[in-house]
Amino acid sequence: MRSGFLIDCLQYANWSEKIFCQLREGGVDAIHVTIAYHENFRETVLNFEQWNRWFEQYPDLIMKGLWASDIERARETGRTAVFFGFQNPSPIEDDIGLVEIVHTLGARFMQLTYNNQSLLATGCYESEDTGLTRMGKQVVKEMNRVGLVVDMSHSADRSTIEAAEFSERPIAITHANPHDWSPALRNKRDKVIRAVTEHGGMLGFSVYPHHLKDKSACTLTSFCEMIARTADTYGVEHLGIGTDLCQDQPDSIVEWMRVGRWTKQIDYGEGSASAPGFPDMPDWFKDNRDFGNIEAGLRATGMNETEIAGIMGGNWHRFFAENFTPMGASHG
C-alpha cells in the first residue's frame, strides 16, 4: 500500500462493478465524481439515489464520502470513498436554500458554470464575461457557510478571478491544465491559476486528451514536467490530480455534456465535426490502475517524495479537511 493518499478529484465514468474493482486494484482512496451536468434538482436527486444503490450493492468496494475522515475510514477498510460534485449549478435551480440541501445530501463541489453563462457566473465558452452575478455572490457566501466548494474548472477568466477573490474560503479548479502548456480554451491562464492558488485554492491536473499538449499523443514526460514547472511557479501544495476520466462512456454522453437541453444544434465543444466523440486516452493513463505511471513520471522529474505524495492525494486530503465542514464547525 502507498504510504500517502491517492485521490482523484474528478471522474465521470460509466460506473460499473468493473470500474469499482479497478479503483481498488489501483489503490485509489477517494474520488470526486460528477453527478450533474445539466440536471435540475429532482434529476440530480435521482443521481444521488443511483449512488445509494451502488453503495448498497458494493459495500466492500466503495463507500459514500462526506468528510476527509471518510478517506481514512475507506483506506482502513480497503474501499474507495466517493465524494459528489456538480459541473453546473443547475441542481440548485434558482433557490439558494438548495445549497444546504445538496450539501446535506453529500455534494462537496459545485461549478458556478459549465461552459455557458449561468445564473451565477460566466462560462469559458461565452464571448462576454461579466463576472459573478448578484445571485452568484449570494450563492458563493452560502456555499462558504455550509462547506460546498466553488469549482471554476469550466468558467471564464474574470468570473474565476472574481470568485477566488470574493469567496471567503479557498476555491478549486478540479480538472484543467495551464494554458501556456496547452492553449485549450478550457486550460487556465497564469493570472487565473495565480488568483486561485494565492487564495489557498487548488488546481487538479487533467489527463482528458483535449486538455493535453499533443492531445492523445501527449507523453508522460511532457505531462509530468508540466506539473513540476507548475509546482515551481505556484507552490506544490496547491496541486493535485483531477483526471476527468470518462471511462466506458458512449459518445452520446459527450453530446449530453456539451449540449444538454440548452440548444437544438450540435455544439462540438472541445471536439469537432470530424471528431465528435470521446478522444482516446493517452497510453500511460487508461483507467484507475494507471496512477502509478504518473507517480513514477513525477519521480523522474526529480520531485521529492513529499512533493509527490502531496500531488497524488495529500494536498486534496488537506483541502477536503479544511473546506467540507460548515463554517466554524468540525467534523474530523
Place this chain on the structure above:
Amino acid sequence: MRSGFLIDCLQYANWSEKIFCQLREGGVDAIHVTIAYHENFRETVLNFEQWNRWFEQYPDLIMKGLWASDIERARETGRTAVFFGFQNPSPIEDDIGLVEIVHTLGARFMQLTYNNQSLLATGCYESEDTGLTRMGKQVVKEMNRVGLVVDMSHSADRSTIEAAEFSERPIAITHANPHDWSPALRNKRDKVIRAVTEHGGMLGFSVYPHHLKDKSACTLTSFCEMIARTADTYGVEHLGIGTDLCQDQPDSIVEWMRVGRWTKQIDYGEGSASAPGFPDMPDWFKDNRDFGNIEAGLRATGMNETEIAGIMGGNWHRFFAENFTPMGASHG
C-alpha cells in the same frame, strides 16, 4: 431542570420565535414536527429549507435532531432538538429511492397514509381497508433498512395491524388515544394498540380536542386516568406524549390538512360544517409551557416517578435510539 427527558412526539405549530421561546420555558428537550401533509418531494424540500433558516436564525433555542444523542446535546446546550416527520407518504411520490434521500435530509417518521388510501396503505377515513399494498411492503422494508419509522396515526385498522406485523422494526402511532376512552374515528381500537405495542411499538397520547373525551372540555384527571389504564393494559414502556399541538395556526391550515389537493369539495374531517376550524385546546394544555400539568396529573393517578419519566420522554428517547439509525449501524 427535570431529571428525565421531555419529548413531544407530534406538533404542527405555526412556528415563530415566540413558540421556540415557549419550548425553552417549558423545558422541552425534543419535538417531532410534521413538515408534510400533502406536499410532493420538491415542496417538502422547501419545508426542510425553511427549517434550515430557522436553525440558522435561532441557534440558541433550537437545533436539528437526527439521532437520539442529539437530545442529550440539546439538553446540555439549553436547546430543543427538532426531529422531522411526514403525515403522508406524498414526499416520496412513487419513488422508493426517496426513502433514503428523505432520511438523509433528516426525516425520522413517515405515516403510510393520511386519512385516505395512499400508494402504500389505507387511511382511517376510507370505507374499505385493503392493508399494505405491493409498494407499501417494499417501502416498509426500505424504511426499516434506513431508519425511517413507520407511523400509522391516520391509518385504518387492518393496514396498521399488517404494518406492525410486517415491519422488521417497531412502528409508532405518534398521536392518538384509545378508542374505548373516546370513540373518535382517529382513536385506536384495542386490537390495533395491541398489535403495535406487542411488536415493540409506541403510542403517543394526543391532546387535540377531537381525540379527547368531551373534547375541549376534557378534564386533566380524565386524560391522565386514561393514560394510567392504558399503561396497565399494554405496558407503560410503550407509551409517550404526542400532543398534536397546532398552536397559532389559522383555520385555513386545518382545511389544507383535510383537503389538500385531493378534492374540490370541503371535507370537515373530525370537524363539522358548524365547527370547521381548529377546536379550542383544553385549559390545562394550551402550549409548550403546560407539560408540567400532565406530569402532575399522572402523579395524581398514583403512577411512580420512573413510569412518569418514561411517559414524559424516556420511552421516546429509547425508541429514537433504537430506530433512527440504519439497520446494523450505530450513531450513538
